[in-house]
Amino acid sequence: MEKVSSKLAAKLKESEEFNAQACYHCGTCTALCPLGYKIVPRKLFREVMLGLEDKVKESIPEIYSCLLCRMCEEYCPAEVHIAENIRYLRKYINEEVFELL
Amino acid sequence: MPLPIGPVLGILSDNLRIRGSVLPLSRSEATGWARGLDIPRGGNTVLYTGLMYQLIPAIDALASQMARFEDSTIARLFGLGRVANKFINLSFFMALTASKEMKQENNQVLRNIAEMLKKAGVEFGYLYKQELYSGALVYDEGMDESFSVHARRVVNVFRKNGVRCVITVDPHTTSILRDVYPEFVQDFDIDVKNYMEVLAEKNLPVMHEQNKELVIHDSCVYARYEGMIKQPRSLLANAGITVKGLELSGRSTHCCGGPIESLFPSKAHEIAANRVGQLKEKGEDIVTMCPICQVNLRKAAAGSCHISDISNTFAKAYLS
Numbered sequence: 001m002e003k004v005s006s007k008l009a010a011k012l013k014e015s016e017e018f019n020a021q022a023c024y025h026c027g028t029c030t031a032l033c034p035l036g037y038k039i040v041p042r043k044l045f046r047e048v049m050l051g052l053e054d055k056v057k058e059s060i061p062e063i064y065s066c067l068l069c070r071m072c073e074e075y076c077p078a079e080v081h082i083a084e085n086i087r088y089l090r091k092y093i094n095e096e097v098f099e100l101l
Numbered sequence: 102m103p104l105p106i107g108p109v110l111g112i113l114s115d116n117l118r119i120r121g122s123v124l125p126l127s128r129s130e131a132t133g134w135a136r137g138l139d140i141p142r143g144g145n146t147v148l149y150t151g152l153m154y155q156l157i158p159a160i161d162a163l164a165s166q167m168a169r170f171e172d173s174t175i176a177r178l179f180g181l182g183r184v185a186n187k188f189i190n191l192s193f194f195m196a197l198t199a200s201k202e203m204k205q206e207n208n209q210v211l212r213n214i215a216e217m218l219k220k221a222g223v224e225f226g227y228l229y230k231q232e233l234y235s236g237a238l239v240y241d242e243g244m245d246e247s248f249s250v251h252a253r254r255v256v257n258v259f260r261k262n263g264v265r266c267v268i269t270v271d272p273h274t275t276s277i278l279r280d281v282y283p284e285f286v287q288d289f290d291i292d293v294k295n296y297m298e299v300l301a302e303k304n305l306p307v308m309h310e311q312n313k314e315l316v317i318h319d320s321c322v323y324a325r326y327e328g329m330i331k332q333p334r335s336l337l338a339n340a341g342i343t344v345k346g347l348e349l350s351g352r353s354t355h356c357c358g359g360p361i362e363s364l365f366p367s368k369a370h371e372i373a374a375n376r377v378g379q380l381k382e383k384g385e386d387i388v389t390m391c392p393i394c395q396v397n398l399r400k401a402a403a404g405s406c407h408i409s410d411i412s413n414t415f416a417k418a419y420l421s
Binding site: 023034035059061068069071074087091092 | 106107110111240241243274306321325326352353355356358360361364365372375376
């Protein structure tokens with residue numbers, strides 16, 4: 001049983017930066033990522049949208065190892081702002097997990 | 102044990118907040134490149150280095166230290182290190198091993214750029230010791246609170262000096278000022294131009310035609326964030342230089358691994374090695390346009406090919 005975080009869901013609702021809703025899981029991002037298959041944005045974004053905060057926390061190394069190089073975005077057929085979404089997640093984790101000011 | 106992400110980011114953010122830069126940089130290291138160039142102080146248009154080229158030797162020294170800590174039990178002490186760093190600048194000691202050769206070489210890049218701008222008839226000043234780092238790294242890591250305060254500090258310096266236009270020299274500073282500052286700083290109205298955009302518009306006369314071929318490693322930020330692909334190529338073509346075709350170039354360029362060098366040194370090295378392999382397949386004379394790309398690719402190439410900043414090639418062609 002996965003726990004849903006109302007805080008994550010609420011933060012996303014008010015955010016204009018996170019735009020993964022258009023993703024239809026084609027996998028282009030994963031195939032193009034210079035990190036190979038170590039980061040899977042489509043899976044991560046689905047977990048974020050479902051509010052599965054514990055699952056998202058398990059992906060912290062992947063979230064911070066993203067190069068923000070936008071290779072994935074260049075070819076994303078749904079025009080998802082993948083790098084900006086990753087940066088948004090960093091911001092969330094910095095505040096809620098690492099408690100960085 | 103991987104490097105602890107929270108404490109490492111905390112140290113960078115604390116440094117920016119307390120010391121105005123993510124890593125220490127003395128006044129002479131920041132401005133020494135301009136010695137003897139007689140660049141006026143301040144002005145309507147300034148060459149804004151954003152301290153990137155000057156910071157790279159310290160970043161490289163720090164990254165080498167971090168690579169030693171990766172998978173070591175010392176990594177556990179970073180939490181304590183962050184507390185101590187607030188009072189004693191620990192990153193200063195870690196950056197003491199910064200290479201003198203790299204400092205000189207990076208200073209030369211800035212000198213090349215300033216001299217070419219002068220030759221093109223561009224009137225510009227420099228903020229010398231008032232110039233601040235742009236905060237790009239802190240923004241990329243999602244530390245928006247620290248970034249926001251710092252961005253306002255940078256813009257206040259521009260405004261106090263009457264700056265209306267900045268000429269940038271690296272991709273990260275260009276993008277952060279042009280695309281991100283307007284979101285964080287109210288009424289941001291400073292015109293941001295990159296030096297290659299300025300030089301490409303100016304039709305700088307060629308002094309020494311270079312009949313050679315080389316391979317370009319496009320920066321992800323210049324190519325995909327800023328769409329800046331044709332300017333470096335036109336400056337090279339005017340100088341008689343042929344750019345060798347490369348599948349992963351322009352908007353499809355491949356990252357150098359540099360952005361994750363501080364937190365994931367081994368992964369960064371793996372990516373850089375892949376990229377060097379792609380570049381070397383096309384030729385052994387390679388140019389970069391970003392100090393982060395240059396340092397990472399060079400480390401991975403370990404002397405197996407010649408990797409140099411594109412401004413050095415421009416200087417040979419356009420400066421007497």
